[in-house]
Each structure stands twice: as structure tokens, then as C-alpha cells.
Amino acid sequence: MVERNTRTGPGAACHRLPVRVSGCAVGFPAAGRWLENDEVHALRFGRDWPSEMARQGADPAYYEAKLGVRRRYWAHTPGQPNTAGSLTALDLMEAAAVPAMERAGVAPGELDAVIAVTITSPYYTTAVSAHLAHRLGVQAPAFDMRSGCASGIFAMVVAAQLVQGGARHVLIAAGDTNSKILDPGNNTVYAGGDAGAAVVLSRAEAGAGMLAHYLDTDGSWAGHTGVPGLLPPTRAEVEQQRYTMQWRDDGKEAVLDQAWALVPETLYQRSGIQAGDIGCYVPHQAAKRQLDLAAKVAGIPTERTVNVLAEYANCGPATLFLALERALAEGRIKPGDRYMLAAAGGGLSWGGIILQH
Numbered sequence: 001m002v003e004r005n006t007r008t009g010p011g012a013a014c015h016r017l018p019v020r021v022s023g024c025a026v027g028f029p030a031a032g033r034w035l036e037n038d039e040v041h042a043l044r045f046g047r048d049w050p051s052e053m054a055r056q057g058a059d060p061a062y063y064e065a066k067l068g069v070r071r072r073y074w075a076h077t078p079g080q081p082n083t084a085g086s087l088t089a090l091d092l093m094e095a096a097a098v099p100a101m102e103r104a105g106v107a108p109g110e111l112d113a114v115i116a117v118t119i120t121s122p123y124y125t126t127a128v129s130a131h132l133a134h135r136l137g138v139q140a141p142a143f144d145m146r147s148g149c150a151s152g153i154f155a156m157v158v159a160a161q162l163v164q165g166g167a168r169h170v171l172i173a174a175g176d177t178n179s180k181i182l183d184p185g186n187n188t189v190y191a192g193g194d195a196g197a198a199v200v201l202s203r204a205e206a207g208a209g210m211l212a213h214y215l216d217t218d219g220s221w222a223g224h225t226g227v228p229g230l231l232p233p234t235r236a237e238v239e240q241q242r243y244t245m246q247w248r249d250d251g252k253e254a255v256l257d258q259a260w261a262l263v264p265e266t267l268y269q270r271s272g273i274q275a276g277d278i279g280c281y282v283p284h285q286a287a288k289r290q291l292d293l294a295a296k297v298a299g300i301p302t303e304r305t306v307n308v309l310a311e312y313a314n315c316g317p318a319t320l321f322l323a324l325e326r327a328l329a330e331g332r333i334k335p336g337d338r339y340m341l342a343a344a345g346g347g348l349s350w351g352g353i354i355l356q357h
Contacts, residue, residue, distance in 0.1 A: 016209040016210065016211055017160040017161065017163065017164050017209055017210040017213075018163065018164060018203055018204045018208075018209050019159070019160040019163045019164070019201050019202065019203065019204050019208075019209055019210050019355075020201070020202055020203075020204035020208040020209070020355070020357065021199050021200070021201060021324070021328070021355070021357075022103075022104035022105070022106070022169070022200050022201070022202035023099075023100045023101060023102070023103035023104025023105070023106065023198075023199065023200040024100055024103065024197075024198070024199045024200075024321065024324055024325045024328050025096050025097075025098075025099035025100040025102075025103055025197070025198055025325060026096050026195065026196065026197045026198075026321070026322055026325050027092050027093070027094070027095025027096030027097070027098075027099070027175070027195070027196030027197065027198070028073050028092075028095065028195065028196065029075070029087055029091055029092065029095050029196075031075070031087050031091075032073050032074055032075040032076075032087055032194060033073070033074060034071055034072070034073050035071060035072060035073075035074060036070065036071050037060070037063055037064055037069070037070060037071070037190065038060070040063075040072075040189060040190055041053065041060055043077070043078065043079075043184050043189065044184055044185075044187075044189055044190075045058070063187070063190040064310070066287075066288065067190055067191055067287050067288055067309075067313075068287060068288030068291065068307075068309045068310055069190060069191065069193075069287075069309060069310060069313045069314075070310040070311065071310070071311060071312075071313075072192070072193030072194070072312060072313035072315075073193055073194050073195060073312070074179040074193070074194055075087035075088075075091075075092065075177045075179055075180075075194045076177055076179040076180045076194070077179065078179050078180075078182040078183065078184045078189050079182075079183070079184040079185075082180055086180075087177065087194075088122035088177060089118040089120050089121060089122055089128065089175040089176050089177050089196075090122055090128055090131050090132060090135075090175065091175070091196075092175035092176070092177065092194065092195060092196030092318075093116060093118070093128070093132050093173035093174065093175035093196050093198065094132060094135050094136070094173075094196070095196045096173060096174075096175065096195075096196035096197050096198040096321075097132065097136060097171060097173040097196075097198040098136070099198075100171070100173075100198035100199060100200050101136075101171065101198075101200060103200075104169065104200035104202060106169045106171075106200055106202070108136050108137040108138045109137075109138075109139070110168060110169055111136075111138050111140050111168075111169050111170065111171050111200075112140050112141075112162065112166075112167035112168050112169060112170060113140050113141045113142070113143075113159065113162050113167055113170045113171070114129050114132060114133045114136070114138055114140060114141070114142040114143075114170075114171045114173070115129060115142075115143060115144070115145050115155045115158065115159060115170065115171070115172045115173070116128040116129035116132050116142070116143075116144045116145070116173055116174075116175075117144070117145050117146075117151045117152055117155050117172060117173065117174035117175075117317045117318070118144070118146070118151075118174065118175055118176050118316075118317070119146065119148065119149075119151070119176055119178075119316050119317065119346070120176045120177050120178060120180060120181060120316070121144070121146075122177075124231060124232070127142065127143060127144045128144055128175075129142035129143050129144050129173075130142050132173055136171075138171070145158065145172075147217065147347050147349040148316075148317070148345040148346030148347040148348070148349050149284050149286065149314075149316055149317050149319070149320075149343050149344065149345025149346060149349075150215075150284070150317070150343040150344060150345055150347065150349040150350050150351050151174070151317040151349075152172065152174055152284075152317045152318070152320045152321055152341075152343060153213075153215065153320070153341060153342070153343050153351040153352060153353060154215055154349070154351060155172045155174075156172060156199070156201065156210075156213075156341070156353060157210075157213045157215060157351070157353065159172055159201045160201060160210045160213070160353075163201060163202070163203050167203075168202065168203060169200055169201070169202045169203075170200070170201045170202075171198065171199075171200050172198060172199050172200075172201065172321075173196070173197075173198040174195075174196070174197050174198065174316075174317050174318035174320075174321055175195070175196040175197075175318060176194060176195065176315055176316040176317070176318050177194045178192035178193060178194055178314075178315065178316055179192065179193075179194050181227050183241070190313075191287065191313060191314050192313055192314055192315070192316075193312050193313030193314060193315045193319075194315060195312060195315035195318040195319065195322055196318060197315075197318040197319075197320075197321030197322050197324075197325060198321065199321055199324065207336070207356060208355075208356050208357060209355065209356055210353055210354070210355050211271045211273065211338065211354045211355065211356055212267045212270040212271035212273070212353065212354045213267075213270075213351070213352070213353045213354075214263060214266040214267055214270065214351055214352050214353075215349075215350075215351035216259075216262075216349070216350055216351065217347050217348065217349040217350075218255065218347075218348045218349075219347070219348075227242070252348065255348060256290075256344050256345070256348060256350070257293060259344040259348065259350035260290065260293055260294050260297055260342070260344050260350070261297040262350070263298075263342045263344065263350055263351065263352040264297060264298035264299070264300075264340065264342065264352065265297075266352075267340065267342075267352050267353070267354050271354050273338060273354060275298060275299035275300050277338055278298075278300055278304070278338055278339060278340050278354070279304065279332075279333065279334070279337040279338055279339055280304055280305075280306065280327050280332045280333050280337065280339040280340075281294075281295065281298055281300040281304055281305045281306065281339070281340050281342075282305075282306045282320065282323045282324050282327055282339065282340065282341045282342075283295070283298075283305065283306070283320075283323070283341070283342045283343065284317075284319055284320045284323075284342065284343035284344065284345065285307070285308060285309040285312065285314060285315075285319040285320070285322070285323055286314050286319075286344075286345065287309070287314065288309065290344075291305070291307055291309060294342060298340070298342070300340075306323040306324075306326060306327045306332065307323075308322055308323050308326050316345075317343070317345075320341060320343050324341065327339070333357050334357065335357055336356070336357060337356070337357045338354060338355070338356050338357075339354070339355055339357060340352060340353070340354045340355075341353050341355070
């Protein structure tokens with residue numbers, strides 16, 4: 001059960017942080033590929049997948065109807081060995097960071113911090129952010145944020161606080177290669193995608209800003225989602241196939257459902273803003289059920305809720321920025337609008353923010 005933290009709970013004071021999203025972009029390097037569900041059927045059930053699915057009583061349309069996913073981008077083929085030359089989360093971050101900085105009109109020398117967000121780091125010890133900053137030609141503090149699918153929210157709050165403290169621009173780059181941890185032998189292979197997405201947060205003029213934020217974690221569920229194998233890898237756990245994504249529901253889903261409801265409730269209470277004041281809602285794109293639930297408990301109609309799940313699948317923390325980029329590109333967030341971002345996932349961690357554009 002989710003319990004409210006008395007230090008950061010709904011009664012905590014929340015002041016406007018003078019920050020705005022000045023640039024947002026996505027990254028899908030050409031070395032990866034886009035796959036429709038039929039191609040995943042072939043990976044999961046074999047080349048003669050129509051006959052095999054019929055034999056097993058599996059409905060080819062079920063996965064799109066249940067998960068809400070029609071296609072996804074993969075940098076890797078699940079179940080195949082990783083190679084030194086394959087795309088990494090770092091490559092996807094860079095592919096998104098460069099256009100995000102261009103859209104923000106920010107040069108590398110103007111960035112005061114770089115935050116990298118990933119759950120599939122290609123490095124055992126080194127911060128991905130350090131490699132990213134080097135590739136971008138940035139000389140500034142660089143660090144990683146890793147708190148499951150809510151990592152993007154956590155990073156935005158930290159970045160806003162850096163801006164409030166004097167930073168001019170902060171780059172947040174998210175990237176994940178979930179295809180490297182998906183098991184082609186079970187249905188999780190349909191749910192995951194790879195992506196790069198990035199935002200630049202800059203100091204805002206009067207009016208715009210982060211009006212409320214809320215973060216929380218219940219670590220008692222930390223081992224219930226994700227890749228359970230230890231690092232460095234052990235022979236025993238490799239043999240037990242414990243280095244692929246595991247997702248079991250033994251009460252965790254109910255906790256996440258409570259978290260999805262708690263995020264908007266807390267943000268509304270802290271900001272004094274009501275659901276009707278939110279022009280656009282951008283939730284983490286986990287699966288169809290979670291998206292429907294997020295809109296319902298927030299009191300925001302589906303037409304004001306961004307849904308890009310069918311096109312990208314669940315790309316981990318990068319998915320939130322994919323949805324934000326779409327909302328900005330389509331003009332669904334206009335100057336002066338108030339909009340809300342929310343995410344909940346592995347950790348278990350959750351959080352949200354309300355911004356004025």
C-alpha cells in the first residue's frame with residue numbers, strides 16, 4: 001500500500017521554479033529498425049507463426065488490443081547476442097540530444113549540466129552522462145538518474161532546481177535499448193521498444209515555470225520489476241536466464257494504480273490547480289490499461305491526454321519525453337498553457353509535475 005511521505009506529502013509547500021522546456025526531440029538511429037506486430041509474431045512463434053499461433057489458440061490481434069502497441073523501434077533483436085558494434089542507449093541519447101539542443105538554440109558551451117536517464121546503461125560503472133557530454137562537446141557537471149520509468153520526472157525536478165540555483169540550461173537525455181533485455185520466449189517481447197528522447201530545460205521568464213512537483217518511492221517493491229540478475233553476472237544466474245526483463249504481478253499492480261491516482265491528487269493540492277485547468281496531460285506510456293487509468297484518475301478526458309503508445313511501445317523512461325515531443329510538435333501545448341507530466345514504474349517510483357508553458 002502506498003503511504004504518503006510526511007516530508008514530501010500533499011501538504012508540503014511548493015513554489016514556482018522558473019524553468020521552461022526550451023527544446024525537445026527524439027532519436028531513432030538508422031541502424032535500428034521499426035517492426036510491426038506481425039514481425040514480432042515471427043520472432044515469438046517462428047516463421048510459420050499463423051499456423052503456430054492457431055495451434056496454440058493465440059489471437060494475433062490480442063497484443064495490440066491488450067497492450068495498445070502496433071509497432072516499435074528496436075536497436076537489437078531480442079534473444080541475439082550483444083555485440084560491440086551494436087547501438088547502445090548512449091547512441092540513442094546522442095541522436096535525440098543534438099536536435100533538442102538545436103531546437104532550444106543552445107550551444108554545447110551554454111549547458112550548465114547534463115543528466116542521462118536510462119535503465120539499460122551500456123557501462124557497468126562509468127556514468128553514461130560523462131560519455132554523452134564528451135560526445136556533445138559539453139564541459140559541465142554530468143550525472144545519471146536511475147529510478148525506473150519515473151526517472152525522467154525525477155530528472156526534470158532536479159534540473160529545475162539547478163536552474164533555480166543559477167544554471168542557464170540543463171540537458172536531460174533519455175535512452176534505452178530494451179530489446180537487449182526482452183525475452184523472445186514470452187509475451188513481454190511485444191511490450192518493449194527502444195528510443196532516444198531529450199529535453200532542454202532553461203530559465204523561464206515571468207509566468208512560465210514549474211508550478212508543482214511530487215516524487216516518491218516505495219523500495220519494498222524494488223525486486224518485483226526489472227532484470228533480477230546480479231552484477232557482475234554469475235554463471236548460475238545466466239543459466240537461470242535471470243538477465244531478461246521480469247514482470248510479475250503479486251500485488252505490485254495495485255500499488256502502481258494507487259500511485260497513478262496519488263500523483264495528480266497531490267499536484268492539484270500543492271498547486272491549487274484543478275483538472276479543468278490542465279490543457280494537456282502527458283503520462284508515461286506503459287500500456288493501454290495504465291494510460292486509460294491515468295486519464296481517469298486525473299480527471300482529464302482522453303482528448304487532452306497524449307497517447308503515442310501504439311507507435312513506440314513502452315520505451316522505459318524515454319517514453320514520457322516521446323509523448324511530450326509529440327504534444328509540442330502538434331501544438332497541443334501553447335504559450336501560457338498549463339500541462340502535467342506523470343510517471344509510475346519500477347522502483348517502485350512515481351512522480352509528476354505541472355508546468356506553465
